[in-house]
Amino acid sequence: MHQNIQIELIWLEDCLALKQTLNFSQAASIRNITQPAFSRRIQSLEGWIGTTLFQRSRRSVTLTKAGEVFCDEAATLINLLYNARRKTLETSELYDAEVVFTATHSLSFAFFPSWIKRSKTANLLNTFQLVSNTMRACERIFTQGQSQFLLCHHLPKMNLKLESGDYISIKVGSDNMVLVSAPDPDSGKPKWSLEDKAIPFLSYSGESGLGRILSGQPAVVKLTRHMRTVFTSDLASTLLAMAVSGEGVAWLPFSIALGEMLQGNLMQVTPIDTELKIPVEVRLFRHAAPMTRTAEELWEHIVQNAALTPD
Missing domain, CATH: 3.40.190.10 (Periplasmic binding protein-like II)
Structure with missing residues (x-):
């Protein structure tokens, strides 16, 4: 009986994390908990409410109509609680x-x-x-x-x-997001050309805000579609170091890449006759x-x- 279950605030936050990712593994990672423990907390929340919030299948996770209603209410409740604490x-x-x-x-x-x-x-x-x-x-x-x-x-x-x-x-x-590469020492041009196939790509993880920005840009998606992701990181500074060492191309804020570009350690990679940058x-x-x-x-x-x- 759900009346005997004591609801916990962390369950509400778990619920919103799962709504955001629709993936138990990714949501568990965000919440810094193992996937089995995360699944049990979602089940406990559903037991307290008395209905299913997420429809599970082998291939996907989707919100039920009840889940949509509850997630909206949960977000409001969480904000109210933390605002009350802060005040x-x-x-x-x-x-x-x-x-x-x-x-x-x-x-x-x-x-x-x-x-x-x-x-x-x-x-x-x-x-x-x-x-x-x-x-x-x-x-x-x-x-x-x-x-x-x-x-x-x-x-x-x-x-x-x-x-x-x-x-x-x-x-x-x-700022501007720009695509950069280490220079080729012989030609003086970028080591990696957009005309090459399967260019090694240095990517942001799902934890990164810059990664979220880039994933919503059609021009970026089109350019990187055929690239080969060889490294992923949360940090632009890590991707910067990898790009300077010649490991692949990376999208970086111009403010971060500028120092290495002025020293000749990085070059902007652009399509022919086009300057590609994403204003942010x-x-x-x-x-x-x-x-x-x-x-x-x-x-x-x-x-x-x-x-x-x-x-």
């Missing part, structure tokens, strides 16, 4: 009002230090913390109220959990609910600075 902590005398930024790895070292200095944001803070991780981990940390701000590369329709009325964002920078935004997200006075004053400063700063 409660902010009114506590024991609460540490330190401002916490969460940022993807690529932006943590390529963008954040210069941005925080250029915008004079750090001048408003006695102390602040930067948490660097993969995009999925950053989303989890941020939505759970463990940070006030999240900094990431962004394009519309990249399947973020943040595209709702619970969050606000502002553009604070821009750098956006800062915050919770729509009121934050601490320090965080609100910081947000107001960032908004004013963004309005005065050209791309």
Whole structure:
């Protein structure tokens, strides 16, 4: 009887992870748990509700109509709970009002230090913390109220959990994704040509926000369709090192690739007579609910600075 089962918050988060991936193995990996244990938690949730949320078959996992309804409600419940926790902590005398930024790895070292200095944001803070991780981990940390701000590369329709009325964002920078290769020492041209067959491709994992951006670009999908994936990583910095060593081609933010390009260690790979680049935004997200006075004053400063700063 489901009345005897005590529901746990982690089950709701598991449910949303499975909705996102529709794959038990991938969802279990996101949740840092073994697949059998993850499956048992989903079954326990379904037992508590009293109906099936996911239809399983050997080849696929799909949401039932009941699952669609419950996932929408679960997302709202999770946000309400974490917002309640955050607001409660902010009114506590024991609460540490330190401002916490969460940022993807690529932006943590390529963008954040210069941005925080250029915008004079750090001048408003006695102390602040930067948490660097993969995009999925950053989303989890941020939505759970463990940070006030999240900094990431962004394009519309990249399947973020943040595209709702619970969050606000502002553009604070821009970049371009470019396809790069190590140069050929003899010809001075890129080592790998798009005319070659089965070019070795250095790819982003599903944890990466940049990977999500690229997977939604028809031009990128068309170009990489016949490439041979030889390496996968969450980190643009790792793909950068692999590309410099000549292991294959990689899509990288221009801001990260520029240093190696200026030193002659990388070249942009482009179709004949075409410059291929994918413009992306750098956006800062915050919770729509009121934050601490320090965080609100910081947000107001960032908004004013963004309005005065050209791309």
